Amino acid sequence: MKVLVTGANGFIGKNLLMHLREKGGFEVVPFSRQHTEQDLPGLLDGVDWVIHLAGINRPENPSEFVTGNTGLTQTLCDAVKQCGRQIPIIYSSSIQAERENDYGTSKRAAEGALLALNEATDNPVYIYRLPNVFGKWARPNYNSAVATFCHNVARDLPVSINDPDAVINLVYVDDVVNHFLSLLEGKNSNPGPFVEVEPVYQISVGGLADQLNRFKATRENLITEQVGTGLTRALYATYVSYLPPERFTYTVPQHGDDRGVFVEMLKTRDAGQFSFFTAHPGVTRGGHYHHSKTEKFLVIKGDACFRFRHMLTGEFYELFTAGDKPEIVETVPGWTHDITNVGDDELVCMLWANEIFDRDNPDTFACPVGTEA
Template structure:
């Protein structure tokens, strides 16, 4: 399928073009500000569908709203109609179409041109009235406040907040692209106003507070809950605007005669991750927990784990190696230790179900 994408150099189009180029199903026909009339006409003649993302939202001259939004859309519709084919069009409009502003008026006028095109040709038209869109590959100080906040906070630059209590509605770029991709696979047969889902709602102050918290993990190692929902999308956006020199950061390394130990990441509700090393013949551990549990994974070397039930003195021993990845769990009420029984350094990954608390360590020394 040949998909003509207007505004091909813009924020949404950058993300869409990458996805459409994955898998070989689509050929993108990109239209930018530099595309001349002859090239535009040629691409329209070849197109099987159009994703109309071009638009003006921050012009130097307000008259550019009309020319960039209304007039360009009208011209595009004329070219599409001239092909004699009912070419489907998806259009990125805005929730501001009902506002009495030059931008809102120009977008509303563009919608009217597309609706007239649909009525005249029978072409399917999908009009997406988008709220604030955020994600990777945007332009700070241009595309969205979230993008600007992420870019500036990632660099320690000041940000401007006019009203922390202002409520904003947001959609994530990957969800926008997924919906456009879905529409291209099966365009509706009629005119419609489909919506992007999910739509997130938050105050400006809440967004800024959350974005700032992402940077704190490098100091306290405690991650935000970045696996789902708005926080997941915000985190992906934040790290996408990190400068390259911030792609890495160091964590404290603690060493003694036995080897080294380092914490990697802590979570607010699911424990922490760390690793340690042990020289040949070295034993670590020699304690038990009342509630804390752990998972050990030897990634290099040969290990012997010993367990003892502190009530019954029942014992258990298991050997694992980096050659055959095996998780060994510690059990509350069982004393345990781990010994490097190989000839080389042993490296072990460790997950504990809670963050270590020096005031309540739940770690009691006990011989095996």
Template sequence: MKILITGSNGFIAKNLITHLERDESHKLYLFSKEDSESILEAYIKEVDFIFHLAGVNRPKNIEEFYTGNSSLTKSIIDTLKKENKNTPILITSSTQALLDNDYGKSKLEAENILKEYSQNTGANIFIYRLPNVFGKWSKPNYNSVVSTWCYNISNNLDIQINDSSTELDLVYVDDVVSAFIGNLTNKSKEQYFSVDTVYKKSLGEIKDLLYSFKSNRENLLIPNVGSEFERALYATYLSYLSTDDFSYELKGYEDERGTFYEILKTLDSGQFSLSTTAPGVTRGNHYHHTKNEKFLVVKGEAVLEYKHIVSGEKISYKVSDKKMEVIEMIPGYTHNITNSGKEEMILLLWANEVFDRDNPDTYFLEV
């Protein structure tokens, strides 16, 4: 399919392009404000679908709202009429199209131009009145508080907030792109469409989450970033890190036995750690009543020993990096691990709860 994308240097367009480029059956025609209208006209003659994403929301003067929004839309429609084409068009409008301001008025004009085109030609049109869109590559200090805060907080700059209780309707750019691409084969005669997932979040909630992402490097405590808004916001925040700030050093503990590093702590699924142990050294000799752990030797070899704290029954396991084998630490068994090799042993550990110094549930008892 031959696809035209206007506003191709914009935030949403960049994300859309990277998804469309993965399908070799698509040929993309990209138009930005730096290109001439003669190029746009030539592209319109060729394509089978138009993503009209170009628009103006930060003009130098009011007239630019209309030239960049409604007038450009009219120019596209005029070319289609001249070529006797009824090419499907998807346009990014705004929830402000219902408001009495020049930006909203110019977007509403563009919508009406598109609806008249559909009425006269039978062409499919897809109008998206988007709320606040956030995600990677959105320009900070432009028109998105999320992108501005992500940039500022990740770069140790202050943010401004007037009312923490103010709520925003937000859509994530990946959800927007998915919805857009789904319309390439959509023959619906509906004209207005929306992104399925809309998040309603207060400025205070957004601020607190962003600062928790930043502090994760110090306290190692990561919020629940595996789904929904937190997943999308965390990905967005990470995309604003400067290129010399992709890594951070862990603070560890070292003694004659080896080293120990906490890697990551979760809100409800425990924590991950790593230890190194010198040859012949034994660690552990303690038990837990409720806490449980998983051990994985990723380098070297070791012997795990257990003893039931009531019956005295003993069990042992030999493990090494030759076999990726997870060993469970069972409540009610005192246990230890000994580096049985000639080289340093590296152990990856998971515990089902974050370590609590006031209630460690860890009791010394030799195996």
């Protein structure tokens, strides 16, 4: 499938082209600032779809809104009409088209050109009145508060906020791109002409800044946000994408003694924490029980013996595991337990606990396991 993408070097365009390359089966014809409007008829040759992303939103002169938004779109419509065949057009408009300002007026007029083409020739058009789009590769200090805030927070620069209670509507660039792709692949039956991307997220400007600063604080307190779904997932991916390469790494505290070292890696507010420890040959770690806390151990290097004893019945159990056999060992409340390095090399073991360690209420009580049933 041959696709003409205008604004191919812009924020959405860069993300779109990456996805099209990953999908395969698409031949992309890019249109960018190095081209002129006169190039459009030739670029349309053999094209199956047009994704029209090009436009002006930060001109030096307001008249550029008309030429860069309305004029370019009209030229595109004329070129499609003159080619004598239908070429579906996806257009990235803006929610500003609903407002009376220079930018919004120019986008609304561009929509009008597309609607006129559709009415005259039945050429399919899909108009997206997008709210603020955010994600990787957006330009900071341009027209995206998310990009600017991410860039500044990631570099310890101040963030300027005029009204922290002002609410902004956001769509994630991956959701926008996936919606475009669903049209290209025939998976979206929306007849148009106006189409919406979902989900649309809402957050206050102050809330956005607070969330990004919590992401930053994770490197100090090790407590991660709930970055697996929804807006927090998308914002975290965006924030991390603005980290300069020299900040790709960070150190975490290491606690060591004669037995080995213990390092906490990541903590969650509702699903526990992750860490690892080492043990020298012959060293035993643990020797305690819990009332409610549970743990999962995974030996990733060395040989280990786990021992358990029931606190009421005295029942004894031991098992052996090693780094070459991925096997989770789970501790059970009411059983005292320990782990001994029974190999000749250092033991390295990953550990998950279902809760963040609380020094004031550790739910950890010393009690030797012993070595016999």
